[in-house]
């Protein structure tokens with residue numbers, strides 16, 4: 001912990017106008033990571049956090065288990081960021097998911113895999129262990145963390161930057177913005193960073209809630225609330241019926257629409273408005289032709305055969321009934337031998353793409369991440385320095401990137417933070433030795 005003497009020196013330093021080396025804004029996943037990496041390289045780092053504690057979103061993550069990264073390799077993980085793939089690739093290659101796991105092992109947090117959905121959790125299943133490890137590492141490296149300190153504005157000043165809080169203005173040589181997005185505002189993330197970026201004349205892609213449940217206006221969808229399907233592929237169709245995205249992940253029906261990773265992973269585009277439909281493949285491992293054949297074969301069995309029996313183990317009966325209704329069949333569990341060819345074809349179409357009309361997404365309060373943020377073209381993808389604003393770095397969710405559920409968003413936060421730390425740490429411009437002494441960080445505790 002910083003000594004009182006050191007605090008006094010730091011305040012003095014701010015008052016007499018000598019610059020601190022590095023200020024990091026936001027003590028979330030990215031902020032804790034970048035601050036610790038820089039302090040470990042001998043840099044003096046002041047970490048400012050608006051709320052009363054660090055890493056609140058980490059504590060809430062993964063249902064308080066914290067899915068801290070993925071089992072995927074760097075390139076496969078990058079692909080899941082869609083248009084941001086190329087931008088993120090160098091950072092993910094430099095700090096791949098396996099290296100994040102190694103780092104947490106070194107910090108005393110062993111991890112375990114959940115291979116089915118490519119997730120990695122702390123072996124303890126406790127998000128607090130992840131947060132505490134990052135916080136401990138930052139403190140022992142010498143980072144000075146100041147909570148309850150809301151940054152109101154950031155401005156270029158001379159060769160460096162000035163950060164304004166309600167009580168003071170603090171100058172620094174390099175400024176790293178890690179204030180996150182606007183999702184889950186109760187965790188302290190209220191989109192403050194977007195205003196700072198816009199004030200600096202930097203383009204911000206309009207932020208919208210992402211990884212958020214979908215709304216549907218259809219009463220039959222609400223009536224299925226509580227029904228889930230584990231093995232399905234959800235396709236997002238635009239107003240013309242074209243598939244614009246797809247995700248093979250579980251889906252849950254709710255009293256307002258669809259949730260679960262399969263639906264939430266497709267939510268960013270829906271949040272930008274327009275008319276959308278989700279098509280759910282209830283039997284993703286069966287080709288249309290094979291399914292058609294097996295229904296014909298089942299219809300020909302002596303005494304006939306009903307739909308549920310013909311399908312065997314698979315989707316919940318209530319979803320099969322929904323598919324039958326969508327095919328224009330009144331019965332929940334129709335006798336197949338009573339269906340004519342055209343209705344059988346329509347039934348197969350509904351089983352392979354149950355149409356769920358989508359009217360929008362739930363609010364920021366329910367969104368795990370933000371899509372949108374600082375336009376990536378403004379940022380050097382190797383260093384995360386803002387091209388037109390030397391000495392300013394933006395990492396984590398404040399950037400215009402959002403990955404699907406599965407540890408990808410923490411991974412992006414850690415990798416972007418690491419890239420910025422490597423660049424700043426190797427940079428020779430932080431040479432204000434007197435301010436470094438005045439703001440000397442305490443030794444390991």
Ligand SMILES: Cc1cc2nc3c(=O)[nH]c(=O)nc-3n(C[C@H](O)[C@H](O)[C@H](O)COP(=O)(O)OP(=O)(O)OC[C@H]3O[C@@H](n4cnc5c(N)ncnc54)[C@H](O)[C@@H]3O)c2cc1C
Nearest residue numbers: 026028029030050061062067151180188396397407409410
């Ligand atoms: C419920 C929930 C569950 C999630 N689960 C997972 C998961 O299991 N796996 C995964 O990969 N991702 C998960 N995410 C997403 C993940 O938490 C974020 O993508 C990640 O935390 C982003 O890291 P960050 O450091 O950029 O921002 P954050 O972690 O959001 O940190 C930003 C920090 O900046 C602070 N701040 C904001 N404004 C100011 C200001 N004006 N002055 C000073 N400080 C400020 C905030 O208080 C906050 O501490 C989840 C998100 C939520 C909401």
